[in-house]
Amino acid sequence: MKVTVKYLGNVAEQLKSEYEYIELPEATTYLQFLEVLNTLHPDLQGFVYKVAINQSIATEDVELKDDDEIAILPPYSGG
Amino acid sequence: MLTEEEKYRYSRHIKLNEVGEPGQQKLKHANVLVIGAGGLGCPVLQYLSAAGVGTIGIIDFDTIELSNLQRQILFTTEDIGKNKAKVAAKWLSGLNPNVDYIVYPERLTTKNALSLFNDFDIVVDGSDNFATRYLANDAAVITNTPLVYGAIYKFEGQVSVFNYQNGPTYRCLYPEPPSYGAMTSCSDIGVLGVLPGMIGTYQANETLKIILGIGEVLSGKLLLVKALNNDSQKLSVSKDQQEIDKVMSKADEFENIDYDALCNTTKSVGPEINASELKQMLGNQNMTIIDVRESFEEPRHKELNAKNVPLGVINSVDLELPLDEQIVVYCQHGIRSKTAIEILKKKGYQNLTNLTGGIVTWN
Numbered sequence: 280m281k282v283t284v285k286y287l288g289n290v291a292e293q294l295k296s297e298y299e300y301i302e303l304p305e306a307t308t309y310l311q312f313l314e315v316l317n318t319l320h321p322d323l324q325g326f327v328y329k330v331a332i333n334q335s336i337a338t339e340d341v342e343l344k345d346d347d348e349i350a351i352l353p354p355y356s357g358g
Numbered sequence: 359m360l361t362e363e364e365k366y367r368y369s370r371h372i373k374l375n376e377v378g379e380p381g382q383q384k385l386k387h388a389n390v391l392v393i394g395a396g397g398l399g400c401p402v403l404q405y406l407s408a409a410g411v412g413t414i415g416i417i418d419f420d421t422i423e424l425s426n427l428q429r430q431i432l433f434t435t436e437d438i439g440k441n442k443a444k445v446a447a448k449w450l451s452g453l454n455p456n457v458d459y460i461v462y463p464e465r466l467t468t469k470n471a472l473s474l475f476n477d478f479d480i481v482v483d484g485s486d487n488f489a490t491r492y493l494a495n496d497a498a499v500i501t502n503t504p505l506v507y508g509a510i511y512k513f514e515g516q517v518s519v520f521n522y523q524n525g526p527t528y529r530c531l532y533p534e535p536p537s538y539g540a541m542t543s544c545s546d547i548g549v550l551g552v553l554p555g556m557i558g559t560y561q562a563n564e565t566l567k568i569i570l571g572i573g574e575v576l577s578g579k580l581l582l583v584k585a586l587n588n589d590s591q592k593l594s595v596s597k598d599q600q601e602i603d604k605v606m607s608k609a610d611e612f613e614n615i616d617y618d619a620l621c622n623t624t625k626s627v628g629p630e631i632n633a634s635e636l637k638q639m640l641g642n643q644n645m646t647i648i649d650v651r652e653s654f655e656e657p658r659h660k661e662l663n664a665k666n667v668p669l670g671v672i673n674s675v676d677l678e679l680p681l682d683e684q685i686v687v688y689c690q691h692g693i694r695s696k697t698a699i700e701i702l703k704k705k706g707y708q709n710l711t712n713l714t715g716g717i718v719t720w721n
Contacts, residue, residue: 288514327532336580354509356491357510358397358508
């Protein structure tokens with residue numbers, strides 16, 4: 280299955296990408312997806328961010344579905 | 359009671375069914391504290407004043423400088439050098455003399471936060487650093503005060519309302535501040551001037567909705583706005599009771615908490631040298647200098663012969679240096695380089711020195 284992963288803030292800058300499609304095995308869970316992400320982009324290890332799945336901040340390990348939209352949200356401090 | 363002047367001044371509010379004179383009275387009796395009279399603070403303050411919020415507290419220790427005027431639109435060129443909170447109150451009282459402005463030309467600290475927050479119904483976070491944001495969150499939780507949050511980064515912004523009617527708090531979203539490595543304290547991150555205007559105005563909107571009790575407040579929701587392509591999304595945020603309980607359990611020690619230390623803004627990672635000491639060391643063959651900035655960051659200073667290894671890859675790149683090599687690490691301001699040093703320490707390098715203040719101090 281394929282998920283869309285959107286990047287924001289300094290994460291998008293680090294990866295030089297605002298979004299990408301990531302292929303995942305059927306029934307991949309959210310935590311498994313994070314492992315895939317860290318393997319694909321080891322640079323992310325230094326970053327703090329929250330993850331949203333389909334417009335909702337992820338709080339538990341859920342099973343992802345085809346076409347899910349995942350957003351990587353680093354905190355902003357500017358004012 | 360509204361005076362005749364107020365009825366006319368606020369007639370465009372009063373004509374709205376959702377506001378009317380009762381709503382305008384609610385605004386008149388409201389007390390709002392705005393943290394920061396800068397990029398976010400200016401539009402928040404302007405719109406809350408215009409709306410007739412009865413008492414507005416403004417807390418900001420900072421003085422106005424020329425580079426602020428690109429986005430802090432309450433100020434004029436003649437105000438450069440003066441305190442932001444005082445100048446803001448001066449101009450705002452011209453816009454709306456009916457408002458009672460309380461000026462605090464000082465920092466928000468653990469010593470004043472609790473009593474300040476207790477004095478106001480709503481607090482608006484227009485600060486520009488994590489230490490203040492976490493301090494504000496914790497004070498809001500302890501005093502049970504709603505916190506209208508806005509934060510920006512270059513072209514993107516976030517808006518939410520925390521601690522409102524049993525809703526989530528800032529720590530429910532981001533439990534801990536980014537470690538040293540997140541480069542967020544570098545003051546030369548730019549910003550499009552309109553962005554704090556957009557986000558600050560959203561914050562003013564949330565504040566008015568809370569006071570008036572109308573519409574849908576962004577409690578349990580995070581609004582993300584991207585100025586470059588006008589994308590905006592509302593994400594759901596859930597409450598994390600553990601994070602709230604943690605804050606409450608430390609309430610008695612709140613006044614002694616060092617938020618700067620928690621946000622690692624001043625942490626030491628070992629030996630430091632300054633630019634003139636580094637100059638004297640140049641020509642030492644057994645020394646390697648590493649620049650952890652991005653390749654496009656200026657100035658470059660070829661005379662340093664530095665290896666450019668951006669922070670993002672320093673963990674994965676093989677430096678091909680002996681572990682006891684003397685390494686001096688620098689970045690723009692001396693902050694990211696400390697993170698790089700921590701990473702290199704974990705890789706086994708033993709002789710690491712930071713260029714204090716960064717390459718901007720070199721000439």
